[in-house]
Amino acid sequence: MPTHPRRRPIIRPMKTSRRSLLLAASAAAVTPSWAQTAAPAGQGYPNKPIRLVVPFPAGGATDIFARQVSKKLGERLGGNIVVDNKPGAGGAIGSDIAAKAPADGYTLLLATSSTHAIGPSYANNKLPYDVVADFTPIVHVGDAPNIMVVPTSAPVKNVKEWIEYARKNPGKLNYASSGNGTIVQLSAEYFKGLTGTYLVHIPYRGTALAMPDLVSGKVDVLFDSIASALPHVKDGRVKALGISSAKRSPLFPDLPPIAETVPGYVVNTWFGLYGPKGLPAELVNRINTAINQSLQDNDVKDRLARLGIEPVGGTPQQFAAMAEADRAKWKMIIADRKLTID
Template identity: 40%
Template sequence: MFPRRQFLQLAAGAAVLPAVSTIAKAQAYPSRPVRLIIGYTPGGSADLTARLMGQWLSERLGQPFVIENRPGGGTNIATEAVVRAPPDGYTLLLAAPANAINATLYDKLNFNFLRDVEPVAGIIRFPNVVVVNPLVPVKSIPELIAYAKANPGKLNMASSGNGSTIHMSGELFKMLTGINMVHVPYRGGAPALTDMISGQVQVMFDNIPTCAEHVKSGKLRGLAVTSTTRSEVLPDLPTVSDFLPGYEASAWYGIVAPKNTPADVIDTLNKATNAVLADAAAKTRFAELGAILLPGSAADFGKLLADETEKWGKVVKFSGARVD
């Protein structure tokens, strides 16, 4: 989760982006406010990402983008609301890794995410960072693997909850290394971080924006980032894939619409989103949080959704993860 204060500062600064309409207002869409539904509570990274994008899209398309929070059911309540909405482009969903993970994590859903939505555009992705409590005698990924193999079941791995991206990042690591760490789920990342710092738990694959300051201050020891490239926020840390080829885990956000939304509406939204991501001010603000932009076509985002659903499905099955 991104720090609330930092994100609110970004939101306040979003107004400096040029309010230039890159889409001719003569077009029929949008002719009224657009709802962008998210499956999370206000104040978190998804909510504030949506509000930034909503403001920027409003400036470019000339209609309000109203952010609607519908938390609950691991984002499934919000997803179902969008899947059941009229396919006219006026009800959109901020898609997140939970959508890819839930396809396997839940035994029964009232929808099939990949089948029932139209990809619109990617927005950002950001990696996690492997951190340990400083009392753990390891300073690198190879040392962590060796220590865990020599002490099976003695390391506790914290997460923000069963099936979360933080949890799944750790399970993917366990799957590829064959090590045994005990998963300890918390109800959110904040209490997990508190216990990490106190030493109640020893290992966590946390979001970079949340724990970067703890790494810089020495309260936690950073070992590596989970993306395939280094992070500008923690540039001294290598990537996990430097030592474990094929490993990659990151959180991401993008926009989807109900199935059968007209192609011209999808195209309008995709072009407007890409125009925002091409703006220098938006690039700077997301880079400050360690986020990587996801520009591209609707088909590009659709491929990411399919790839992530397949990838995390394997990890969920391996881990035996269950919803609370």
């Protein structure tokens, strides 16, 4: 493949190592007093607040999702859910904190495909925990697709035209992501592999930081979450070409699946609830039931729909099987694309 010079050097610095972040977090991760005094889970559960660890910053899609679900979950369980944001290292810091918590039902983790499928699939990503051995799967809570957005100045009207445009300009076009090892980057790399296109990766610290450069035309394409990108599409600042789900979204019914043009291209960010390893089966079943009931609530469905998230639910066994299949998929894609994580 020919080497082409990068155009429009707009790379954002991302120099802090994941290892340093994890070591710092391990030293600083002092468990809150209400979690230190955890009482054994049993008939009186819950008799104190339940900590829901969100391994991403406040205000992001995972955090918003957690706050929508946690209120109903607390009501179903008869207790209070406290969302505890522990961001850093692509979600590894918060996941590590949850993995090392007591298995008493008072610390839960809202994981995503980035933390428990993509991150562990990198050969050079040394995590301080095992995503299978150190966690107890509880329930697959929901799925969210990405949408493919381009500048309004892009000389294309659909996915097919964009692929033709990219093939005519190999190495001259770029794509933005929310960082190495994220679902946003992998969505683009998967697209590149299936379409035979060559795009330069421009990592940002979040898609919100990439969007202004997409609007101005400094970035050529972004596979952003539907909730994040939709406002910019509606006000005409960017163009949406396709959605990464297998079917159309009720939130954007006129947007065709990318798979209609690129067979096999289906990407979803999944959200799932885990406990530490050894979480008693009675608590797993109780929390699983409460989540499944909450997802049937019309208010919850409406709130999630506005975020572009489809509620899923199901059994712990179904959740574990889905996560394992997703890890296998991304491991193959990462190896095929020869990707590494910093």
